[in-house]
Amino acid sequence: MSEERAGLLDGAIAPVSNVKLFGHEAAEEFLARSYRSGKGHHAVLIEGPEGIGKATLAFRFANHILRHPEPASAPETLSDPDPDHPVTRQLASGASHNLLHLHRPVDEKTGRVRSAITVDEVRKAGHFFSQTSGTGNWRIVIIDPADDLNRNAANAILKILEEPPKRAMFLVLSHAPGKLLPTIRSRCLPLRLHELSPEAMDKALGQLGLSIPADRREAVLALAKGSVARALKLVNYGGADILDAFDQMLAASGPSQRKMMFKIAEALSGKDSDVAFGFFTEHLGDHLAATARQLALEGDLGGAEHFARLSSTINQQLGIAAAYNLDRKQTMLDVLGAIVR
Template sequence: MKEAQPGLLEGAIPPESNTALFGHDAAQSFLASAYRSGRMHHAILIEGAEGIGKATLAYRFAHHVLTHPDPLAAPDRIADPDPDDMVGRQIASGASHNVLHLARPVDEKTGKVKSVITVDEVRRSAKFFGQTSGTGNWRIAIIDPADDLNRNAANALLKILEEPPKRALFLVLSHTPGRLLPTIRSRCLSLRLQPLSPPDLDRALGHLGAAPGEIDSIIKLSEGSVARALMLRNYGGVDIAEAFVDILERGSLDNREPIYKLAETLAARDRDVAYQFFTELAVDRVRAMAGEAGTAGDLAEADRLARLSTALVEHFATAAAYNLDRKQTVLHVFSLFFG
């Protein structure tokens, strides 16, 4: 049962259809061993930065479980999904009655993806588990990502996790697990994925059609994220990053022209992905600066930057929740930096 999900980045393969995963061999081995033991935890919290393969791993594991319903007879490794077998076809097409993908739904009135996963989406899982409870099959819910759950949805998920149905598996994805309810985290087994190494990122991008060496220049800017590499490559991310860094290096609001130019670029129509890239870039840059200040022993500056990163996260979240003007949202970012 495939639910609505945010639009796919240009050049990406949908996780449910992706037959290859790079850089997470240890995580795959852990999941295969845990399942084969017959004592696997009913909820796995798959943590890590956005765009490093969490959803692809979740779908690979779902394919593994449904292909080998008896844990004790399952192999000790997760093989690449076969897109031509019945399980692979059903998962890829969203036709599997044993896999539920919970993500931000599409607003029927606007045609756009909502900013949160609502409680109604989580309540659908009760119906999903009820419909399949008599089959004896594994039922797998992928929450992608749980960071997008609003408060009511998070509480609804918590109730299900507290009393999980038999042969139910919850794969809870999170870019920022610190935002989740502590009670949700405590009911999940944490599995943290690391950003991809440059060689693994190069292989992943090659799988998506990039020629060898074509994007060497952006790999170091991608921070181990395939999603960020695609944004840099296909959505003007390099220009945005260079403009942002240039403004920061100026260190003041004295020359507002480049700031207004960047804000207007990001506020233009059909620049949703570019704007998303900017919001992530701004927060990540400040966090990196805070780490650098702390390493250098400047604890006061590290504290200031840490508080600034929190303010940026809250600023972008408020702007998204209330659909605020993007130009003004971007302009205010630099007021927070230099104000």
């Protein structure tokens, strides 16, 4: 499996190969006009929830730039990449000398995607810019996402952003820009993308051919929150069933509640359950935060503080379990036990 395919969700199209983008027409128009003006920023921070098309937009814009290296003669709109165009083929095959895609690498020993983008990956950008482009074209770096940069890697990227080479473009993706170094954010032009509308979701899921049972479609789309990635996790990774079990656990008590706890823990500890586990722990964090906010609004400050502390404790517990590779089933039973206690 190539590194571009590693970590790609089942049923998804790799952003570099995706020639369709739905729901972000205003952002596309802004990027095209900004580039054509010749006054575009050398670093754009494309931010928004996971799975809404940020990486697809970045590759789409990169394709546009490399096909039209002179801004003044570039079209005012981004068009669907032509699959037969040499630039599109080079990007899709990873053979382009004008684009570098920085993302979490695959561990050669385990074959699994690493937990962070390391400084060794960022050093590739220094080597990338040190080479002279045979075409005199732009050099584009896509950081996907910058949230995955560890501290040393983030500082290394910052140094390049502070003194960018000529005809260099950085497309910095982020699911949570508040977690980035303020100095990185300050050197980028922010471009906020929002959750997909129902119409855009229908088109995007239709392109993927995602089959959702008619009796569950409305519920799945509501839970997806305008994110294609969430929809894929709900349907192709059992996410919807896990969330149903979680709701049943919260509503139950005694042996029935314990049964649902074991059901969830077993589903999240099986082989190839990493995606489902990450999906559920994210949902868990959202659930605890929402519960704390609701209790605060109702005037129950003690209850709000309890859930806020519980969220912090569980995050620490999950971090320790991951660091020491502790038994995932027991970890999840402990976490769920703390919630219902």
